[in-house]
Amino acid sequence: MSLRKPDPIYALVDCNNFYCSCERVFNPALEKKPMAVLSNNDGCIVARSNEIKALGIPMGAPMFQYKELLEKKRAIILSSNYQLYGDMSQRVMETLRQFTPSMEVYSIDEAFLRLEEFQRLDLIKYCLEIRKTVKQWTGIPVSIGIAPNKTLSKVANHIAKKHTKTGVFDICKRSTQNEILANFPVGNIWGVGRQLSKKLNEMGINTALKLRDVDIVWARKHFTVVGERLVRELRGASCLELEEVIAKKNITSSKSFGKLVTDKKELMNAIANYTTKACHKLRLQNSKAQGLYVYLRTNPFRRQDPQYDNGITYGFMEPSDDTTFIIQAARKCLEQIYSKGYKYHKAGIMLLDLVPASYKQMEMFDTEETQARSKLMKTIDVMNNSMGQDTIRFAAQGIDHPWARKCEHRTPRYTTNWDELVKVR
DNA sequence: TCTGGGGTCCTAGGACCC
DNA sequence: TCTGGGGTCCTAGGACCC
Numbered sequence: 001m002s003l004r005k006p007d008p009i010y011a012l013v014d015c016n017n018f019y020c021s022c023e024r025v026f027n028p029a030l031e032k033k034p035m036a037v038l039s040n041n042d043g044c045i046v047a048r049s050n051e052i053k054a055l056g057i058p059m060g061a062p063m064f065q066y067k068e069l070l071e072k073k074r075a076i077i078l079s080s081n082y083q084l085y086g087d088m089s090q091r092v093m094e095t096l097r098q099f100t101p102s103m104e105v106y107s108i109d110e111a112f113l114r115l116e117e118f119q120r121l122d123l124i125k126y127c128l129e130i131r132k133t134v135k136q137w138t139g140i141p142v143s144i145g146i147a148p149n150k151t152l153s154k155v156a157n158h159i160a161k162k163h164t165k166t167g168v169f170d171i172c173k174r175s176t177q178n179e180i181l182a183n184f185p186v187g188n189i190w191g192v193g194r195q196l197s198k199k200l201n202e203m204g205i206n207t208a209l210k211l212r213d214v215d216i217v218w219a220r221k222h223f224t225v226v227g228e229r230l231v232r233e234l235r236g237a238s239c240l241e242l243e244e245v246i247a248k249k250n251i252t253s254s255k256s257f258g259k260l261v262t263d264k265k266e267l268m269n270a271i272a273n274y275t276t277k278a279c280h281k282l283r284l285q286n287s288k289a290q291g292l293y294v295y296l297r298t299n300p301f302r303r304q305d306p307q308y309d310n311g312i313t314y315g316f317m318e319p320s321d322d323t324t325f326i327i328q329a330a331r332k333c334l335e336q337i338y339s340k341g342y343k344y345h346k347a348g349i350m351l352l353d354l355v356p357a358s359y360k361q362m363e364m365f366d367t368e369e370t371q372a373r374s375k376l377m378k379t380i381d382v383m384n385n386s387m388g389q390d391t392i393r394f395a396a397q398g399i400d401h402p403w404a405r406k407c408e409h410r411t412p413r414y415t416t417n418w419d420e421l422v423k424v425r
Numbered sequence: 426t427c428t429g430g431g432g433t434c435c436t437a438g439g440a441c442c443c
Numbered sequence: 444t445c446t447g448g449g450g451t452c453c454t455a456g457g458a459c460c461c
Contacts, residue, residue: 039429046429046461059461062428080429107432107461193459224435226458252431301428313454348430 008238009116009146009172011127012153013096013134016141016161018109019047022088023078025139026414026422035076038063041256041405042079051075079407087415091138099130104242112150114242127168146170150240151233154190155180155208174236181209181234191230196223208234247285247354253278254348258405260299261344267296268334270403272396274349275330279323282351283381288319288359289351292326294333299345308342319355322373323380326351327396388417 015021019037024030034051038044045052045061052075057066063077070077089108096103102114118126127144134142144167145156152171159180160169171177187197189208199222205211212234220228229239253274261267271294282289295311312333320326330349380392390397412420 041427041429043427044429060429064427067427110461191459195458226435248432250432254430256429299428350431 006116006119007148008114008242009119009123009148010150010153010238010242011113011115011123011130012106012145012147012150012157013111013113013130013142014144014157014161015092015109016143016167017047017049018089018140019080019085020049021140022085023081023411025088026084026411030076033076034070034073035078036070037078037080038407038409040080040082040407041258042407042409043256046080077409079410081410081413083413083416084411088138088140092134092140092142095134095137096130098133099126102242102244104244104246112153112242115146124166124168124170128166131167141167143167144169146172148172148236149233149238151190151230152177152236155184155188158184158188177236178209181212182207184208186211189230189234191226196227199223247287247356248281249354251278251281251289251351251354252348253281254295254346254350256299256346256405257344257403259403261403262340262342264334264338264340266403267338267344267347268331268396269398269401270347271330271334271349272327272394272398273401274347275327276323276394276397278349278351279321279326279377280381280384282354283321283357283377285354286357287354288321288357289316289326289354290319291315291352292329292333293350293352294330294337294348295350296334296337296344296347298342302343302345305343306341308339308344310337310339312337313352319357319359321357322370322377323394324373327394331396 020030020035023035023037032051033049034055035049036045036052036057037047039046043063045057045063045066046059048057048059052070055069055073057069085108092109093103093105093111096111096113100113100115100117104112106112115123115126123146127146131142131144134140143157143161145153145158145160146169147153147156156169156171159171160167163169171180184207186192186200186206186208187194189211192200200206200211205214211231214231216228216231219231223230232239255270255274257270261270292314293311294314295309297309298305298307300307300309314329314333316329384391412422414420414422
């Protein structure tokens with residue numbers, strides 16, 4: 001009897017056209033119709049139904065370039081509804097957890113599952129069951145790729161989505177790998193972006209199979225450790241681990257404005273809002289930040305305007321999760337980088353070098369005041385969580401937000417707002 | 426007119442130390 | 444005129460992902 005741990009088996013579960021599918025769950029009339037979901041400020045297309053993909057509209061395309069075509073095709077255009085998608089994502093992930101003890105939530109619509117424990121079962125059948133359950137419990141269709149590592153599970157998922165009726169594909173067998181990789185464009189591999197793809201193609205390496213079979217030392221020399229790891233994974237070794245708990249190392253909040261902003265007060269207002277949002281997230285993951293980065297920039301697409309792009313970091317004496325303190329720090333940063341006369345288009349903040357909130361406090365800083373403030377933050381979070389975002393706000397956030405952009409086509413937040421529940425007549 | 430937002434990892438190069 | 448070498452830490456910037 002061998003006590004050796006079985007080799008890993010990964011399944012990548014990926015929701016099909018996730019944002020579109022979420023919308024369709026609550027409005028079945030959208031089914032089979034061409035539809036797209038726009039980025040935060042209705043600027044770019046960030047989710048496309050199959051019908052839209054068929055029109056050749058790429059991911060991330062600026063809306064204004066395709067407006068005419070979309071209107072002609074009578075496409076349904078929606079603003080993004082992140083509260084809805086976030087909530088639906090949680091439901092999908094909870095469902096997936098029923099099927100394995102080890103899983104990594106990789107993004108809002110993807111999760112890696114480890115399935116080697118279930119090898120005695122027919123894994124394809126098992127995945128079909130997963131797929132059916134997710135659909136039944138949440139209404140969201142998913143595709144599943146089964147493989148010996150993450151990179152190949154991405155390949156398998158791609159095949160599952162595009163070339164199967166079942167939505168499940170297994171690439172564990174060597175012969176299957178040979179066949180699939182030979183026809184898989186190198187640029188579609190996870191981790192091969194535009195630059196790398198261009199370079200590889202120029203070298204004549206245009207399929208995943210060709211990349212798999214290059215010399216490993218050569219791969220390292222030309223494409224660093226990243227390239228070496230890629231090649232190893234294509235060969236079937238598992239180099240990227242499952243990361244079950246991922247505490248973020250930084251938290252960002254930034255947005256481009258609805259109009260160009262010149263006024264320092266308005267900028268401070270926006271920055272206070274971003275800071276508040278980021279601090280809330282920070283406390284949600286039980287972290288504290290050790291520093292802050294604040295940046296401002298003009299619109300690089302407006303060639304006619306003088307350009308400005310500047311940021312500044314601010315280190316804290318002590319890790320903090322206190323919104324009031326961090327807003328003050330952000331104010332100091334803004335004072336330093338604000339320059340009069342520019343038309344600003346975007347501002348953002350980043351909470352840096354996060355550490356666990358339990359991180360040992362230096363006694364001199366752990367005063368009654370900081371303890372009281374920490375209690376205050378908790379109270380604010382509890383109230384805002386139960387009564388809605390920004391029920392309690394900080395003065396610096398301001399009341400009017402003339403810089404904010406609208407989302408003109410947002411659907412109701414069916415699952416998270418009492419006022420917006422689905423009405424059954 | 427209109428071009429997202431939130432992340433990670435890796436490398437190169439400078440500063441600094443002995 | 445000669446002008447070390449190795450190590451670490453930090454930061455900026457590039458590339459990639461969803």
